[in-house]
Amino acid sequence: MxxxxxxxxxxxILALFLLSFTLLPAQQWDPIVAKGKMWVSAEADDIVSxxxxxxxxxxxxxxxxLGFYGTVYHLLEISHTEQAQQWFAFGLLREDNSGKxxxxxxxxxxxxxxxxxxxxxxxxxxxTHTTPGTHQVxxxxxxxxxxxIFLAGKLRKRLQVGSGYWIEGIGSTSGxxxxxxxxxxxxxxxxxxxxxxxxxxxxxDHLNPFYPGCWADVITGFSEEERELPRIYPNPxxxxxxxxxxxxxxxxxxxxxxxxxCTSSVKxxxxxxxEVGSLGPGIYFLHWNADGKCFHRRxxxx
Numbered sequence: 001m002x003x004x005x006x007x008x009x010x011x012x013i014l015a016l017f018l019l020s021f022t023l024l025p026a027q028q029w030d031p032i033v034a035k036g037k038m039w040v041s042a043e044a045d046d047i048v049s050x051x052x053x054x055x056x057x058x059x060x061x062x063x064x065x066l067g068f069y070g071t072v073y074h075l076l077e078i079s080h081t082e083q084a085q086q087w088f089a090f091g092l093l094r095e096d097n098s099g100k101x102x103x104x105x106x107x108x109x110x111x112x113x114x115x116x117x118x119x120x121x122x123x124x125x126x127x128t129h130t131t132p133g134t135h136q137v138x139x140x141x142x143x144x145x146x147x148x149i150f151l152a153g154k155l156r157k158r159l160q161v162g163s164g165y166w167i168e169g170i171g172s173t174s175g176x177x178x179x180x181x182x183x184x185x186x187x188x189x190x191x192x193x194x195x196x197x198x199x200x201x202x203x204x205d206h207l208n209p210f211y212p213g214c215w216a217d218v219i220t221g222f223s224e225e226e227r228e229l230p231r232i233y234p235n236p237x238x239x240x241x242x243x244x245x246x247x248x249x250x251x252x253x254x255x256x257x258x259x260x261x262c263t264s265s266v267k268x269x270x271x272x273x274x275e276v277g278s279l280g281p282g283i284y285f286l287h288w289n290a291d292g293k294c295f296h297r298r299x300x301x302x
Contacts, residue, residue: 029117029157030169032176033074033095037062038084038195041175042207042216043283044188055216056283056300057192059084060176068092073104080236080281080302082215088281103128103177112138114179115166119159121146129178141180152201170194170202192216232286236300239277245290246271252288254279276301 044055061084063075073092079085092104099117112128119125121143128138144160149167156168162180164173171191172179178189193214194202203214231244248271253263262284267275276284279301286297 029099030154031095032101032115032117032169032171033062033093035062035064035074036197038198039171039176039191040193040195040214041178042190042192042211044216055211056080057082057211057214057216058281060090061087062093066092068104071104076103078281080300082213086302090281101171114177115171117157117159117166117168119143119146121159125161125180127179129180139180167202173204232297232299236302237276238302239275240269241274241276241286241299243272243274247274247288250288250290252286255285255287256282 038059038061040057040059042055042057057080059079061077061079063077065072065074067073071094073094076090076093077087078090079087089106091106093101093114094104095101099115099119100113101115101117102111103114104111113125114127114129116125116127123143124140125143126138126140141161146157146159148155149158150156151167151170154169156170158168159166161172164180166172166179171194173191174180174189175191190204190207191202192204192207192211193200232241233244235241247268253261254266254274254276256262262279265276265278269275274286281302283298283300286299288295
């Protein structure tokens with residue numbers, strides 16, 4: 001009978017340890033992209049003012065997974081209603097094992113890097129923000145201190161990015177889609193509240209005195225000077241806007257919050273109505289001339 005070779009017990013333990021190590025996922029933090037998560041953010045001309053000239057909110061939530069040209073994503077949906085009665089597809093998100101979060105539009109363009117939770121202090125990342133009006137702004141951002149914060153019963157990794165932070169599992173303190181952006185051209189962005197499966201996990205204590213219901217309303221945010229201007233209704237709009245004044249013979253244009261011209265995306269129904277259904281959800285401005293003066297009026301497109 002052939003002899004047997006006795007394998008030391010410690011070798012068995014080492015082998016099991018190495019096997020279990022190889023089976024562990026590479027990611028060492030909670031994912032940002034997971035079904036059931038929802039973010040409520042505010043946009044305003046002065047984010048910490050008790051009476052900003054204008055302020056509005058939107059909610060974003062993560063939906064089911066779906067395949068898109070061979071890659072698995074989570075559906076990202078947006079709502080512009082306070083009780084989130086209406087949701088619209090906004091884009092696609094995926095997160096890889098290195099902590100990078102990628103955003104994809106439905107136009108089949110290149111993916112846009114939104115987060116890199118594996119970035120080290122002192123490094124630079126190039127990320128792209130996609131606004132509720134679906135306009136994209138890219139920039140290079142410096143990673144400052146990398147530390148931890150105890151939040152919702154857990155010690156979470158935190159990265160300083162520009163003047164804001166990325167928090168493990170939650171994303172940017174500027175809002176999910178504003179991963180390095182707090183202020184651009186006088187427009188300010190901030191995360192108000194974050195939910196998991198309808199439970200409140202994070203509330204921005206610095207801003208809650210100004211937005212106690214985790215919401216901002218663009219209608220009530222108008223200044224007194226703006227209230228005296230001719231009206232646009234309905235506001236928010238879905239398909240058409242109607243004007244309490246005539247655009248007949250006037251030069252007019254529509255722009256988004258970045259100042260980009262969107263006039264070609266609207267159609268004049270008559271001299272007091274415009275079709276705006278092709279505009280993406282977000283804030284827009286109607287500019288027109290009358291009696292030698294320039295006027296501007298803001299409206300929200302759902």
